[in-house]
Structure formats: structure tokens, C-alpha cells
Amino acid sequence: MAFETFRFDVDADGIAVAVFDVPGRSMNTLTAEALRDIAAIAARIRTDNAIRGAILTSGKPSGFCAGADLGEMGDSAGGDASLSEEERLRRAFENGYGFNRVLRELETCGKPVVAAINGLALGGGLEVCLATHYRIVTDNPRIQLGLPESKIGLLPGGGGTQRLPRLIGAQKALELIQTGNPVSPQEALKLGIVNAIAAPGTELLKAKDWIRTKGDPVQPWDKRDYKVPGGAPQSPGGSGVFTMGNALLRKTTYNNFPAQKFIMSCVYEGLQVPIDAGLRIESRYFARLLMHPVAKNMIRSMFLSMQELGKGARRPRGEPPTDVKKVAVIGAGMMGAGIAYVQALAGIETILLDTTIEAAQKGKVYTQGLLGQQVERGRLAQDKADATLALIKPTTDYADVKGADLVVEAVYENREIKASVTKLAEAQLGPRAVFGSNTSTLPITGLAEASVRPENFIGIHFFSPVDRMGLVELILGKATGDHALAVAIDYVKKIRKTPIVVNDARGFYTSRCFGTYLAEGQEMLAEGIAPAIIDNVGRMTGMPRGPLELADDVALDLAYKVREQTRKDMGDRYEAGPSDALIEAMVVKYGRFGRKNGKGFYDYPADGKKRLWPGLTDLVAVRTREADPAAVEVLKKRFLYRQAVEAARCFGEGVITDPRDGDVGAILGWGFAPWTGGPISLIDTAGLATFVTECDRMAQAYGPRFAPPQILRDMAAKGETFYGNAARKAA
Ligand code: NAD
DSSP states (O other), X not given: OOOSSEEEEEOTTSEEEEEEOOTTOSSOOBOHHHHHHHHHHHHHHHHOTTOOEEEEEEOOTTOSBOOBOHHHHHHXXXXXXXXXXXXXXXXXXXXXXXXXXXXXXXXXXXXXXXEEEOSOEETHHHHHHHTSSEEEEESOTTOOEEOGGGGGTOOOTTTHHHHHHHHHOHHHHXXXXXXXXXXXXXXXXXXXXXXXXXXXXXXXXXXXXXXXXXXXXXXXXXXXXXXXXXXXXTSHHHHHHHHHHHHHHHHHHTTOOHHHHHHHHXXXXXXXXXXXHHHHHHHHHHXXXXXXHHHHHHHIIIIIIHHHHHTTTTSOTTOOOOOOOEEEEEOOSHHHHHHHHHHHHTTOEXXXXXXXXXXXXXXXXXXXXXXXXXXXXXXXXXXXXXXXXTTEEEESOGGGGTTOSEEEEOOOSOHHHHHHHXXXXXXXXXXXXXXXXXXXXXXXXXXXXXXXXXGGEEEEEEOSSTTTOOEEEEEEOTTOOHHHHHHHHHHHHHTTOEEEEEEOOTTTTHHHHHHHXXXXXXXXXXXXXXXXXXXXXXXXXXXXXXXXXXXXXXXXXXXXXXXXXXXHHHGGGOOOOTHHHHHHIIIIITOOOBGGGTBXXXXXXXXXXXXXOTTHHHHSOOOBOSOOHHHHHHHHHHHHHHHHHHHHHHHHTTSOOOHHHHHHHHHHHHOOOGXXXXXXXXXXXXXXXHHHHHHHHHHHHHOGGGOOOHHHHHHHHHTXXXXXXXXXXXX
């Protein structure tokens, strides 16, 4: 019998080798066909008397298996809206439990099965391996093994929450499943997730050897004397894991992520019953999660949309593919140095130009440092690091820019300097080369006035620190053409980041919306809400940090300057808020500029942790000292809705035109509460009419900054949603 997604052979010793190799795909995923094949393979191993044992391995150089097909899963998340909730839940359970049943058949097939893991095994891919009796992984530090489902709001639904804790104990298993972080082969061996490590190319030999010499076909948890490592949940050792674990979970997630909570329940409940019952418990939680809006929104934004944007969903149609081979980075400061590093990693020849050779060289030293760390950790070979570093050429000479396909300008935030750099660089560029500016605040259309070819001028806005931030915001000036956008998108893809595309406007998209989070924190403070409550509630909404501490990092004097400029530019249209006076007093009267001068909303003693500045209580009449739970909910809503209204305004003004840009840009760019799926998903999930009514109420209570823009009223009147409209447009 032939399989669609596996090659299957039995050798002369009666050992079957099933090679996972989904046709037409560069990476194996657990498609419906693959699951059918695994079921048929399990049946074949059980019933074919000529087979004494089996090995699962992969035929793909890219890895063993990347897990479930999230495209298929995203479609089924939330279920068919025409069915009753009960029916949707029943179907989701049947789907999830189907996978569990197949893997259970594999591990109880009566013959020894080995996983020869010759590449990454993530999610369902690792769960398949956990359902075998012996796991051998190739000795390659780049291979990742893990259960990352919780990162997109799901739980491992193929027995991961049952087998991993039975194998390595609840504490370690919970840590891995709840963070979703992968481990290397060596770490996996130490933890007991795999049984052995093999030199590349020797996995099959080792697997066959184990089948011939040991070949135990019974999982530890199916043996009579089995005990959970570290103790079952009711044992003294085991119970501590769950009491502490629950407290820690609450502290780190503020209960915003149902997946992490459900994972805890799966492990706690599942370990108290035999594995078959445990797997049913897991499938029940999995189904409930799949129906949950948090999972649906997270899968869409953090996986599907991110992947689509990364693959060039916003690339202009009809533009031929481009490949930037040489890029000149001008300005080797904090941003330029980071940009040079990510380019070199991607194999791009990089010119790093500054006003002095010392400054340019300093930028290159930054890359040397980061590469050195990787070599030290055993993640990169010295010769590869040397070759990467050699790609960066520090210089002060514009003649080196000649032949560049792209320039990324990252000099001081000053119009005149940027204009002069534009002219000098363009004089060296070929007609198709593109000029990108990494400005964070200056409108692109204005900067492009210095260019003789504004159609090839674009904003390429990186985030700091460049090596860790996955987003690049591409900004179209009035004259920016399709070729420039295509080159910029291809470049961002090459340096393995995610591009969003926005139109030119004050603060573009990300800085503008992020600013409203900081501003709302300041409004709250001006109203007399205790600063500690403000920052704590900020984190409770799922934002990475509180608005006051973030404002200190960005710098209060900068915020003050930007507000003054905005007030001047906008004239009568400027809406003054109560926090304007507060910031003015902080900066002008008290000289508190933020972290940079050690004095902001917080004090930063040289020898200790930062503390809230006691003088704040003299500056504002703090009314609330205790966090009453109802008041906390109100503040959370203010933080989220304020940012979402601003994102909707950006949509209304045409700054963003695709909901995916809005959501992915928010989560990757300024850490907008990921559990919501982003501000646009938040509005869709609340329902347009409900969101508008609520914003009208909040505008009455707190001010016109909450007033919903016309686009929301129009959409609410027509019963539309952002993603519904986008789907109709795409169809
Ligand atoms: P920086 O001060 O660290 O670096 C600027 C570099 O430009 C310096 O090395 C300086 O010597 C060099 N330079 C100045 N004039 C030059 C000229 N005429 N020719 C060549 N080099 C020149 O600044 P940064 O933080 O790296 O910011 C650079 C740009 O990136 C700014 O436009 C800024 O708005 C933008 N940006 C910054 C951040 C951030 O978080 N720092 C984030 C996104 C964008």
C-alpha cells in the first residue's frame, strides 16, 4: 500500500522505515493526509507479521516536521458560525481527538517504533515523536525541539500535555509548554525528551540497532510500576508544582491567555488518570480553546498574517522579483550598526558609511561583538562568523556606495543632514537603486524633496534593537513608486523581518498609536490615579511594560518637544489634554527628562532599582491608592480602546489600508497586547456597533480622544468588520 506523504520500505531484517516527505512542500506539516497516513502506518506495523519494528524519519533537509498545518487550523478556529455552539465544540473535539487516537494507536501497536529526528520537530511534529518508544536526534545545535503552540494561543493537542509530563515530570514539562520555547538536541537529551544523540547520517543505523538489541514496545506510562517523575499532582512534591505554578502563571500572564491556564489544567487533571482518559481531557480543552476568540485572533495575526506579510502579501502586483546584493548604510550609530549586522547575517555586502572612519569602524565592532557571542555559545562556527563580518566595509567615502542596490540612511534626525546625505548618495547610485530613510518622525514626502528621483525614495523604519525587533515599517511618500516598494519588501524579507506598508503621516502608524498608550497613562496620572496602579494596570492589559516607565525610556523632554511642535502645526485643531501641563512641569520646572538624566516619573539610583519619584504626589493630587477590581477593568479598557481608536483613525485616514498591517504592526512594533490579536482584531471581536457605542460613552466620560472616527460609524451601520471587508476585497 502506498502512502501520500510517506515513503515506506521494509528491510531484510524486518525493520520498516517510514520517511515523512509531503510532496510539493519544502517542510513537512501534519496535513489531513499525513494524519491518515500515520494511522495507516500504525495499522500496517501492527498487522504485518514481516515487520518487527519501525523507524519514523524525514526526507526533508529542512526538518522532521513543523507541526500542524496552521492554515487548515486557522480556517477551523471559531468553527462554522451557522452551527450551534455545542455542535461546533463537538466537531472541534472530534477533530482534535482524532489525532490523539492515531498517535495512541502508534504507541500501542505492539512493536518498537523509533523516531530518528533528523531536523527540527515542533508542535505536532514533536508530539508524533513522543508517541514513539525511543527518540534519537541528530547532533546539530541548530535543530529545535519544542511545543510552541501556546505562543499562538493554542495548546499541544496531540498528547503533548500528557506525554511530556509523564516523561520528564510536570514542572519541566509545564515550563516548556507554557513558554513554548524550543530546546536544542543536547538540552533535550539532558531533560530526557530524547533518548540518544547521533552524529549526522548515523541516525538510522542507531535506530535499527536499538530495535534489534532492546526494542521495548511499551511506553513507560503503560507499564504496571509507572510513576510520574517528580510525583503525581496530589503527592507532596507534585502539589507544590501546581500551587507555585498557578501563582507564577497569574503573575506572568494576568490571566489574559487562556491557553496557559488550560495547559495547567490538562497536566493537573491528566496526570491523575490513565493516559487514555488524559488524552480525552486534553482534547476537550483543546476544542474549547480553538473556539475561543483569543486563539482565533492570535493564530490569525501571529501566524497567518505574519507569514503572509513576510512572503510579500503587500508587494505590488506585476513587479518582477528583485534581489538586493549590496546595501549602503549611512550613519553607523545605534540603528545603522544594528542594520549592518542583520544585513551581513543575510549575506548582503554592506557599506557602512559615517563622517569619521572611527565612527564607521565602531559600527562594525558592534557586529563583531554579537557574532562573537554566538560563537562562544556554540551556535556559530568561527569561519562563518569571520565571513559574515567581512561583508561589512566601514568607510567615509561615497565612492564606495557605487553599485549599491539600496541605501538605508540612518543619520541624525535632522532634515538638513538627511537632505545632504541623500544628494551625496544619489550621485553614486544607478537609476534603479532605491533610497530608504530610517527616520522615525520626519514625513517621507518632505525628505524626498531632496531626492532627484522621489519615485525611488521610501521610508524603511526599523525598531530598536534592530537584531531583536522583527518588524520593519515601510512608509510610502506621495511619489514613492511600485519598484521602490517591491525592492524594500524583498530586502526586508531577505533580512528575515516582517514588513508592513503604511502611508505617510505624522508618526506614521506605529509611533502614533504607541504614543497614545503613553499619553493615556499620563492622562490618568493627571486625573489623580496612583502611578503604581497605572503602570501595573498597563502590564495587566498585556502590554509589555507600564506607560510611565516606557515614557521615561523614550524621554519626557522629547515627548514635550513633539507635543509643542504638534500644537504649533495643528493650531486650533490641537486637542489639549490634562497631561500637557503635567509634562510641561516635569520637563520645564523640574528638569526631569526620563531615564536619560536619571530623573523621570521614576528615580534611577546608580546603585539600585528604579523607584517612583516621591515628588509625583505633590505634583498631582493622587486620589486612588488602592486598586479596586472594577476600577482596574475600567483602566484596562481605556488603555486598549485608546490605542484601538487611534488605529481605526489611521485606517480612516488611509495611513493603514490592510488590517494585517494594523494588527501585526501593533504586536511586533510596540508590543500591543498580543492576546487581542491586535487593535483591529480587538474592534472586530468587540463588534463594530458595540465598540462605537462604548467609545461614544468613553468620549463623554474622558474626552474627545475616545471619539470613534466616521469610518467606524459607517462600518457599524452596515454591519461590517475590517477582516470581513478585506476578505471581500481580496475575493
Ligand atoms: P545615532 O546618533 O546613534 O547615530 C547617528 C549616526 O549618524 C552617528 O554615528 C553619526 O556620526 C552619523 N552621522 C551624522 N551625520 C552624518 C552624515 N552627514 N553622514 C554620515 N553619517 C552621519 O542615532 P540613531 O539612534 O542610530 O538614529 C538614526 C536614525 O534612525 C534617526 O533618523 C532616528 O530617528 C532613526 N531611528 C531611531 C530609532 C531609535 O530607537 N534610536 C528607532 C527608529 C529609527
